[in-house]
Amino acid sequence: MRIGRLVTALGAALLAAVTLTAPADATPGRTLVVAPDGHGTACAWHRPCALESASRLLARERGDVTVLLRGGTYRLTKTLEVPRTDAKIAFRAAPGETPVLTGARRVTGFTKTDAARDIYTAAVPADTDTRQLFVDGARAERARTALSPATFTVTATGFSTPDPSFAALTNQTGVEVVQENKWKQMRCPLASISRDGTGSALTVQPECWRNNNTAVVNRQFPFNGNGLPKLDGVSWVENAYELLTRPGQWYLDKSAGSLSYIPLPGQDMAKADVELPLLETLVRASGTPGHLAPVDDDTATYRGAWTTSANRQVGDYQDGVHVTSTPGASVSYSFTGTGLDVLAETNTGQGAFTATVDGRPDGKPHTEAGDVRLAQQVVYSVRDLPKGRHTVTLISAGDRPFLVDAFVVTPDAVRPVRDLSFDGLTFTGTTWTLPSRDGYVDNQAGVQWAAAAPHAPIRPPAALEIHRGRGISVTGSTFRGLGGVGLALADGTQDARVTRNHFTDTSAGAIASGEVDDYYLTDPARMTLDTTIADNTITTPGQDYHDAVGIWAGHGRRTTIEHNAIAGTPYSGISLGWGWGWASPCELQAKQGLTACRRGTIYSRDNRILGNDIHDVMRTLLDGGPIYTLGGQDGTTESVTAGNWVHTAPHNNNMLYHDEGSSYWNTYGNVVSNETGRWTGMWTPTIHDIRIHGNFTDNTVVKNLGTNVVLSDNTVVTGGNWPDAAKSVMAAAGPR
Numbered sequence: 001m002r003i004g005r006l007v008t009a010l011g012a013a014l015l016a017a018v019t020l021t022a023p024a025d026a027t028p029g030r031t032l033v034v035a036p037d038g039h040g041t042a043c044a045w046h047r048p049c050a051l052e053s054a055s056r057l058l059a060r061e062r063g064d065v066t067v068l069l070r071g072g073t074y075r076l077t078k079t080l081e082v083p084r085t086d087a088k089i090a091f092r093a094a095p096g097e098t099p100v101l102t103g104a105r106r107v108t109g110f111t112k113t114d115a116a117r118d119i120y121t122a123a124v125p126a127d128t129d130t131r132q133l134f135v136d137g138a139r140a141e142r143a144r145t146a147l148s149p150a151t152f153t154v155t156a157t158g159f160s161t162p163d164p165s166f167a168a169l170t171n172q173t174g175v176e177v178v179q180e181n182k183w184k185q186m187r188c189p190l191a192s193i194s195r196d197g198t199g200s201a202l203t204v205q206p207e208c209w210r211n212n213n214t215a216v217v218n219r220q221f222p223f224n225g226n227g228l229p230k231l232d233g234v235s236w237v238e239n240a241y242e243l244l245t246r247p248g249q250w251y252l253d254k255s256a257g258s259l260s261y262i263p264l265p266g267q268d269m270a271k272a273d274v275e276l277p278l279l280e281t282l283v284r285a286s287g288t289p290g291h292l293a294p295v296d297d298d299t300a301t302y303r304g305a306w307t308t309s310a311n312r313q314v315g316d317y318q319d320g321v322h323v324t325s326t327p328g329a330s331v332s333y334s335f336t337g338t339g340l341d342v343l344a345e346t347n348t349g350q351g352a353f354t355a356t357v358d359g360r361p362d363g364k365p366h367t368e369a370g371d372v373r374l375a376q377q378v379v380y381s382v383r384d385l386p387k388g389r390h391t392v393t394l395i396s397a398g399d400r401p402f403l404v405d406a407f408v409v410t411p412d413a414v415r416p417v418r419d420l421s422f423d424g425l426t427f428t429g430t431t432w433t434l435p436s437r438d439g440y441v442d443n444q445a446g447v448q449w450a451a452a453a454p455h456a457p458i459r460p461p462a463a464l465e466i467h468r469g470r471g472i473s474v475t476g477s478t479f480r481g482l483g484g485v486g487l488a489l490a491d492g493t494q495d496a497r498v499t500r501n502h503f504t505d506t507s508a509g510a511i512a513s514g515e516v517d518d519y520y521l522t523d524p525a526r527m528t529l530d531t532t533i534a535d536n537t538i539t540t541p542g543q544d545y546h547d548a549v550g551i552w553a554g555h556g557r558r559t560t561i562e563h564n565a566i567a568g569t570p571y572s573g574i575s576l577g578w579g580w581g582w583a584s585p586c587e588l589q590a591k592q593g594l595t596a597c598r599r600g601t602i603y604s605r606d607n608r609i610l611g612n613d614i615h616d617v618m619r620t621l622l623d624g625g626p627i628y629t630l631g632g633q634d635g636t637t638e639s640v641t642a643g644n645w646v647h648t649a650p651h652n653n654n655m656l657y658h659d660e661g662s663s664y665w666n667t668y669g670n671v672v673s674n675e676t677g678r679w680t681g682m683w684t685p686t687i688h689d690i691r692i693h694g695n696f697t698d699n700t701v702v703k704n705l706g707t708n709v710v711l712s713d714n715t716v717v718t719g720g721n722w723p724d725a726a727k728s729v730m731a732a733a734g735p736r
Helices: 051-059 164-168 206-214 434-438 586-591 724-732
Strands: 003-010 014-021 030-034 065-069 072-075 080-082 089-093 099-102 104-107 111-114 119-123 158-161 176-181 184-196 199-204 236-238 249-253 258-261 274-277 283-286 301-303 307-310 320-324 330-337 339-346 352-357 374-382 388-396 402-404 406-410 417-423 426-428 442-444 447-449 462-467 469-475 478-482 485-490 494-499 502-506 511-513 529-534 537-539 551-553 557-562 565-567 574-576 608-610 613-615 627-629 639-642 645-647 654-658 663-668 671-673 678-682 688-693 702-704 707-712
Touching (some): 030 051, 051 065, 051 080, 164 184, 184 206, 184 434, 184 442, 258 274, 283 417, 374 388, 417 462, 462 469, 485 502, 511 529, 529 551, 551 557, 557 574, 654 663, 702 707
Parallel strands (some): 030 065, 080 283, 099 426, 417 469, 462 485, 469 494, 494 529, 529 557, 537 565, 574 627, 613 645, 627 654, 645 671, 663 688
Antiparallel strands (some): 104 274, 119 258, 158 199, 176 184, 249 258, 301 330, 307 320, 320 402, 330 388, 352 388
């Protein structure tokens, strides 16, 4: 490895030479040294530069590169976009040094502006927007009332209260009402507050009120279940200057450009480190094609005799299809990209079709016939086309029903961003401002709905985001003081390892892997595969959005979550899977009491939750657990939950919780300790084909209404007399 020469600035003009040798295990190839005070605007191999200037140089590289980060604080003013190249790129901390990447601006110049309330105020640029503040390394609380501040009554447009003080709040469109309801936290900004007799009337922003109250978003399987808690009460009111009453609270007046704060005891505002996060994502690496999502069947061109069939309640995408029984009737879909999937129903009575691509027959027979009715199946797929404008036409080949449900365009060739590693870095100082505009329209476990129809599922941004990656490593790094998620492995990322990191004090979850809307995929190249999340320490995620979990995994194959320590979560510790009863047979959905069967397939399988130490979770919300699974595994290979130690979960429902639609799990050798709730529970028949055996618990309560869910050889202990086998599990759980 070459020895890089680094010149650093000392004071205003003094320069000194510093020699750095890359670690022995660094990526072979050239080393680029960056420093917080890197001079110049262009990077070069013979001199240090600023981190934000490095991407242009990296984009031209074909050899392997180590980007060695000197210690200190890197204040990013825009997201660092890591280029997709043929090189292996390793971002590493310089030996013995701590580089800190932050999206926050330091605020100074505080003066006391309200002696009675001990409020200090500093100027910030007008229209500065954030939802977080950190003072001397600690998260400050946005100005808010105490819990359950008054009696609130639901009205047609929001809430009324006999408390007249709310009508006196200023900047009313910045004020939010928040409710914790079962497994959801919901937030809405207000449109106005007015006097209501001797009290106050709070009018909620109309669109947010619809989404969270009068027309709660319900896209049903495979996007959400039938439980629909709504915003029908107020847990607290947030974000008004008049609510700034307690030490450690802050308020930002965006239009006036002023930041107000009440110091904690002993804090000197002339010396305090006040960090105001402004960026949502610090580092992003993106391959192609990016995020994929179906579009509805009404976007195609139909020729011949077709009818539309809406609200069939059988799992169609957006509840409708086009159907024909006329030979020769055709559907054409034009798109710009490299491939197309056509989704439709398969069933015993479905018909055959032929296909052309850009007017040329593909020469293959195709059919929608299947053994059972399944919705949203890939019945036709074309890939690896030259990028450009294409038209796919499907032609009915008989008089049996032939239908079309949705189309998924692959806009670019599958070219992941490859071979990236991040080692020894600290990520901090992010925010997420969308809830200030649209509210927080919660679905579950850190997944929300977009405000506008058709309400696509969305998730908070992450400090480090990998989209369509392959061969990704994140190790020995720290994620702290964040306004969203710590790390996200998104859009079909494969072969990723997240090991030996520390996540603490995040507004949303710590780690997220996979997607919720790619369940239909049959092409492994676009799936989430081979993710390992191991030996990480996660404490106090979900500080702002209490539905968040420590580790969240959506659809995926061969996801391994092992030997992590997770503590201090407001909701579940680990949540794996999605889709609810989507993959469960119709007869089991009927036994659950569902009047319609929405059934399709999910590509998830062969996932493992092993050796984790999860405790002090479920501190705020309900209906979750330390380990929570949801939706089907495809049954080809059994998934495993084994060797975990789960303990201390105050509002736990089930400590080992296989929820709606969970299937094909082997759950064994776990140690479960908790005085409340159940040690395991399966509440409905759509939960099926699960083995639960050889576990140890000091809680006797079980609920098993699943189908072919077998509990055997589990040991109940009393008085803390754990057998040696259980003690061995406890000793081995958590980071190694």
